[in-house]
Amino acid sequence: MAIIQFPKDMKWGTATASYQIEGAANEGGRGPSIWDTFSKTPGKVMNGDNGDIACDSYHRYEEDISLMKELGITTYRFSVAWPRVLPNGTGEVNQEGLDFYHRFIDKLLENNIEPMCTLYHWDLPQALQDIGGWNNRETIDAFVEYAELMFNEFNEKIKCWITINEPWCASFLSNYIGNHAPGLQDLQLATNVAHHLLVAHGKAVKKYREIGVEDGQIGYAPNVEWNEPYSDKQEDIEACYRANGWFIEWFMDPVFKSAYPEKLVKWFEETEGVTVPILEGDMETISEKIDFLGINYYTGSVSRFNKDGGLFQHERVDQGYQKTDIGWNIYPEGFYHVLKYIKDSYGNIPIYITENGSCYNEEPESNGRVKDAGRVNYLKQHLTALNRAMSAGVNIKGYLTWSLLDNFEWAEGYTMRFGIVYVNYRTLERVRKDSFYWYKQIIDNNFFEV
Numbered sequence: 001m002a003i004i005q006f007p008k009d010m011k012w013g014t015a016t017a018s019y020q021i022e023g024a025a026n027e028g029g030r031g032p033s034i035w036d037t038f039s040k041t042p043g044k045v046m047n048g049d050n051g052d053i054a055c056d057s058y059h060r061y062e063e064d065i066s067l068m069k070e071l072g073i074t075t076y077r078f079s080v081a082w083p084r085v086l087p088n089g090t091g092e093v094n095q096e097g098l099d100f101y102h103r104f105i106d107k108l109l110e111n112n113i114e115p116m117c118t119l120y121h122w123d124l125p126q127a128l129q130d131i132g133g134w135n136n137r138e139t140i141d142a143f144v145e146y147a148e149l150m151f152n153e154f155n156e157k158i159k160c161w162i163t164i165n166e167p168w169c170a171s172f173l174s175n176y177i178g179n180h181a182p183g184l185q186d187l188q189l190a191t192n193v194a195h196h197l198l199v200a201h202g203k204a205v206k207k208y209r210e211i212g213v214e215d216g217q218i219g220y221a222p223n224v225e226w227n228e229p230y231s232d233k234q235e236d237i238e239a240c241y242r243a244n245g246w247f248i249e250w251f252m253d254p255v256f257k258s259a260y261p262e263k264l265v266k267w268f269e270e271t272e273g274v275t276v277p278i279l280e281g282d283m284e285t286i287s288e289k290i291d292f293l294g295i296n297y298y299t300g301s302v303s304r305f306n307k308d309g310g311l312f313q314h315e316r317v318d319q320g321y322q323k324t325d326i327g328w329n330i331y332p333e334g335f336y337h338v339l340k341y342i343k344d345s346y347g348n349i350p351i352y353i354t355e356n357g358s359c360y361n362e363e364p365e366s367n368g369r370v371k372d373a374g375r376v377n378y379l380k381q382h383l384t385a386l387n388r389a390m391s392a393g394v395n396i397k398g399y400l401t402w403s404l405l406d407n408f409e410w411a412e413g414y415t416m417r418f419g420i421v422y423v424n425y426r427t428l429e430r431v432r433k434d435s436f437y438w439y440k441q442i443i444d445n446n447f448f449e450v
């Protein structure tokens with residue numbers, strides 16, 4: 001047996017997002033977002049599910065916070081619904097929306113739980129999508145107006161800010177692959193969106209610095225996956241570089257090196273005729289220094305070159321890895337490799353694991369117990385890989401599992417469950433899963449045995 005020990009000051013938490021848990025979509029002055037529109041468009045979301053009610057955390061946040069308190073977490077990552085505070089994206093402020101977040105954050109602080117606030121977790125006000133959304137640089141200015149409002153309103157209470165969650169999902173998954181809102185399929189448009197998200201991130205960081213908060217910190221949370229080359233063949237190594245780079249270099253080189261990765265820019269230009277719409281000063285803005293990096297990791301694979309393998313001429317090679325119920329490989333080695341790669345590529349900036357978790361869809365048994373052994377095992381394997389990365393010098397400050405609650409899993413609707421707490425979507429009752437109790441033990445002891 002080996003002891004997996006974490007540092008005394010390790011921050012433990014859970015993560016959620018506004019559209020996925022709040023509900024009250026047409027309450028409290030909230031305006032519509034692109035996910036309200038997308039989820040109500042036939043065929044876009046499994047079973048026609050939407051976030052109108054979700055986990056009803058808008059009304060049940062006190063119960064959620066008592067679960068967090070019982071769990072013993074010190075940090076809770078949530079996101080603000082932009083259209084709840086600015087129903088039209090800019091201009092008129094919805095005081096009821098601000099009041100809700102004050103009540104919620106005050107309750108967190110009362111319970112000694114540090115709020116980690118994501119400003120943008122994909123619920124763009126529909127009014128901004130109506131003028132082109134992130135493809136229109138005016139949305140960058142709207143985001144800065146929203147960020148400034150939030151910084152000034154909550155700076156005394158929130159000391160840890162995340163600008164953009166998973167820019168790859170908000171740009172390429174949403175505007176090229178088309179699985180997420182607004183469901184477009186145009187690589188040039190998606191590349192514009194990715195760039196404007198990065199500029200918006202940089203401008204928000206600049207605004208945060210201007211406002212000046214001594215004890216605050218700001219970062220962003222890209223999602224990464226790991227493609228391990230199937231062989232030492234150059235073509236396999238390069239194919240994996242491209243596949244990894246779409247998530248890593250594309251969203252980290254601009255922030256940490258003030259330039260896009262040349263090899264990938266050339267690849268987009270030569271194979272797809274796509275270019276990045278960089279204006280004078282953009283790269284300097286994007287690379288405004290951040291205090292920490294949030295990393296979201298779920299899965300990876302062994303991959304290799306395949307000329308007919310789509311955008312990056314790569315393909316995943318099935319190695320018989322076990323998969324979670326959403327069909328993603330369980331690949332903890334990839335977690336270690338990607339963290340080591342980030343450290344070696346971008347220096348040792350403090351990193352929070354802002355999302356890591358697994359999908360298992362067990363229902364409560366007759367005695368009320370939810371036996372999610374797969375999720376406990378996934379946590380064990382990935383925390384072991386995280387510990388290995390920390391031993392290799394990766395500057396990990398905290399780990400927040402996705403997610404506290406089962407919730408609206410985007411295009412999968414409510415069919416896919418990532419929570420350590422089961423949610424009965426009919427009664428909205430919360431039921432602690434076995435993984436809740438296992439994770440509580442880790443938080444209490446700061447170690448576990450494998």
Ligand SMILES: CCOCCOc1ccc(-c2cn(C[C@@H]3NC[C@@H](O)[C@H]3O)nn2)cc1
Nearest residue numbers: 017166173177179223296298355402409410
């Ligand atoms: C190449 C083609 O691929 C088609 C599907 O491609 C993806 C990729 C990635 C995801 C994905 C979903 N999640 C979990 C969320 N992270 C944020 C939080 O809101 C969680 O709900 N992370 N990544 C989905 C679909």
